[in-house]
Amino acid sequence: MSGSGEDTRPKSADGGDLIRVSCVRHSYEDGTTVHLCGLDFVVNRGQRVAVLGPNGSGKTTLLYHLLGLLRSREGEVRVFGVDPAQKWRAIRERIGVVLQNVDEQLLAPTVADDVAFSPRQYGLPESEVGRRVDATLAALGIEHLRHRAPHNLSGGEKRKAALAGALVMEPELLVLDEPFEGLDPASRSAMISLVRRLSEERGVTVVMSTHDIDSVPETADYAYVLAPGGAIVFSGTPEEVFAEADLLAQGNIKPPILAELFTALGRVSHDAPEPALSISDAVEALVRWRRGG
């Protein structure tokens, strides 16, 4: 859990951390400094980790350090045991990335070519490239977009195409920067299911920054909270994080509506049910509560 409590994070089978970020400081050219300090940011194999925080708290800075796009002036960044800023080539095939602005991420003239971008760059034979592209497009249900130009796709389709490009190398780690931003409810639900399915079926470790608090209980099993300026002030399971209403308020983070409902119930009733963060759990808890169980 948080800095003062016992660490309740699920440990990986081999006990090794996939990612470890310790007290990293980064200064931008405009003088803004992000100091990702406080708790260490640690991710174990198979985890789905959400990074929460207000604008300017350093979520994207943290992700860019994981991708070796930024070099830290202080502190330590380890991904798969190496500093990504120095040894990106050694680990890049193991990492898939979907950045915030997917428009800029889609590089090739058609979706199929874009998905094939990385395998071709890594020199895979064309037959293998074709097999991977077919399999990835099928897995995401976007075969029909194969020959479409990226600029003719909808927001949700672009995001799926970018995700396909990230998944085609069958990465062990998936880094998602605001994956649900700008999506309509249907596309958002589809993306949430997709992220869960990838993690559960393929064992992909997921690190995502998000403002979409309501998606966190469905997509993450662990969360880090960043305060303005980059301090990592809290970590825990979504239930633990959303129980810290004061801390969230300090960071301008509005808890999911269900967490707020159960907090309000707790205020008006001494025997209020335990908080639940999914609709089905909430219904079950409320029915039980109503029956007096």
Place this chain on the structure above:
Amino acid sequence: MNIGRIDASATLGRSWLHRVSPVSKLLALTLVLAATIVTWNVLLLGSLALTLVAAAVSARLAGGLVATLIGYPAAFATIFAVSAATTPLGGVTIVLKAVTAALGAILLVLTTPYPFIFAPVQRVLPPLVGDALLMTYRSLFLLLEKFGNLLTAARLRAGLRGRHPVRSARAATHALGGLLIYSFDLAQRSYDIMRIRGYEGRLRVTVPRSASPRADGALIATAAGLLALSVTWRIEWQALNPYSWVLPFVPAAALVVALGSRWRKA
């Protein structure tokens, strides 16, 4: 904006001409251009142009867009013809040559996405130049969208007003300046993304195979036939010229059929 319309026509069209492979279309265009260069008979040139118009109609290309695009070469060729041609027939020949050649190129760009036209060329270019050509395509659309948004914002905030050309020009300049800065950022971010995704100095594009080999064959055969006819006419012009009036009938009939088919489907 025409670039957007051209791209939409090329990427979203589903006609027989869209389904022909880009390589076949490039070959057919080369043959038609050769035919246009070889020919000096006005009726034969007119027949070539009519054939291309029939192809455009049967491919259901937007007539207004084709007319707009053909307008530029036609206008410049007319200026040249007026200043350089010694006879009216010579002037018409010059204009027809320009229009026919341009029509061939327009058919290609309206039915083939830009990257597929340049992919075969890219393979023989130095990697940096080839990659720049392909990256231009994506960047162009990102920048066009951004510029459109900037202009809309300027218009909504009363920055662009017909009655104040100086103020409007200033606002448009600001938008262009913003676009320039954004383009630098975009270039950096694009490179970052390419690096993350494993870029090692060569982009590759798969040119799709023909979805209709018969249509490929028919297109190339027609283009080759037109070139053969032009060469024959050039060599045997004295014997053949009396029969020139027959030439436009075939493409005219094809045009009528294409128009009829389009009208029925509409």
